[in-house]
Amino acid sequence: MVLDEAKKQGYECHVAGIRGEATSNLKIKADEFEWISPFEISKFLSFFRKRNIHEVLMVGKVKPRTVYRRGVVDDVALRLLSQTQGRSPSIVLKVLIDYLTKEGIEVKDPTFLLTPYFCQEGVLTEVQPTPEVLDDIDFGWRAAKIIADLDIGQTIVVKDKAVVAVEGMEGTDETIKRAGRLAGEGIVVVKVVRTHQDMRIDIPALGVETLRNMIVIGGKALCLEALRMPFFQKDEALALANANGISVVAKKS
Numbered sequence: 001m002v003l004d005e006a007k008k009q010g011y012e013c014h015v016a017g018i019r020g021e022a023t024s025n026l027k028i029k030a031d032e033f034e035w036i037s038p039f040e041i042s043k044f045l046s047f048f049r050k051r052n053i054h055e056v057l058m059v060g061k062v063k064p065r066t067v068y069r070r071g072v073v074d075d076v077a078l079r080l081l082s083q084t085q086g087r088s089p090s091i092v093l094k095v096l097i098d099y100l101t102k103e104g105i106e107v108k109d110p111t112f113l114l115t116p117y118f119c120q121e122g123v124l125t126e127v128q129p130t131p132e133v134l135d136d137i138d139f140g141w142r143a144a145k146i147i148a149d150l151d152i153g154q155t156i157v158v159k160d161k162a163v164v165a166v167e168g169m170e171g172t173d174e175t176i177k178r179a180g181r182l183a184g185e186g187i188v189v190v191k192v193v194r195t196h197q198d199m200r201i202d203i204p205a206l207g208v209e210t211l212r213n214m215i216v217i218g219g220k221a222l223c224l225e226a227l228r229m230p231f232f233q234k235d236e237a238l239a240l241a242n243a244n245g246i247s248v249v250a251k252k253s
Contacts, residue, residue: 001232002059003029005113016047021062038066039077041096048105056100057110058200064089064169088151089169093201109199117205117230119250125238129221129247133188136161137223137249140190145253148194154204155191159183172206173213180217189214190223195253197228208233211240211248219246226250 003013003026015022015030019037027033032051036043048056067087080095097107123129129137140158148154153167157179164187165179172191179187193204206224214222222241224231227250231237241248 001117002057002110002113005116009113014048014051014053016044018060018062021066022060037072038062039071039073039081041076041080041099042074045076045100045103045105054104055106055108057108057113058093059110059113061171061205062089063171067092090151090198090201094198097200107200111199111203114203114230117232117234118227119224119229119231119234121226121250121252124234124248124250125241125246127242127245127247129249132160133221133247136188137190137221137251140188141192141223141251144190144192145195148192149196151194154193155189157183157187157189159187173209176210176213176217176219180219185218186220187214187217188221188223189219191225191229192253193225193228203230205230205232206237207231208237208240211237211246214246215240215244221247221249223249223251226252 003015006013012031013029014032015026016034016036017026019035021038034047036047067089076099080099081092084091084095100107136158139161140156143158143163144154144156147156147166153175155167155172155175156163157165157175164183165175167175170178176189189210191204191206197203206222206229210222238248
């Protein structure tokens, strides 16, 4: 979707696809494409330098647990990992960005390509949240902002003003599934952006898969942060929400 928007704006798109994470159809959309393992940093550099590219974007999803499943690791990656003060995804990516900057490659904020996917504040579904759901959203919002700013996770699941599940490295969808196993139907999912989110590193996003997982466990409502979080496949997701009695709310800080 970001590639489509970049093409509309007249950019050539040279894509280094993360092996095991990126989808194969990117080959068709990109002007040039090459598969690279997550910790082949030298190969990343070579890919961009050969094409005289000095500005890059990090786009798409890489599972945070990848940092513990390294596979191929080159000397540069080993050196960078030895310099990190922890293994949280944001710390690892910040070290990588600093390294790329020193090597003459600037990592840019991709939000200028994501504007069509941001949501205005308000209820996005025909299904309106009940007062009890709004109370759970307010409760979850406050808690989610705290865990996000602590770099723990950016999704929290609540029910009856009780925290059911907090996102760790498993990601939003697995957190929702876990919450369903713990608390059953009626859970409320809240996903936020950090107060001082570095959009170059990580942009929290939602898509239709999130709604599918909520339907399976009988979720009641989904709250996302308005104007700062892209909602991909929004029309399809909202249609599913309406058909299954789920409220979707975009909320501002």
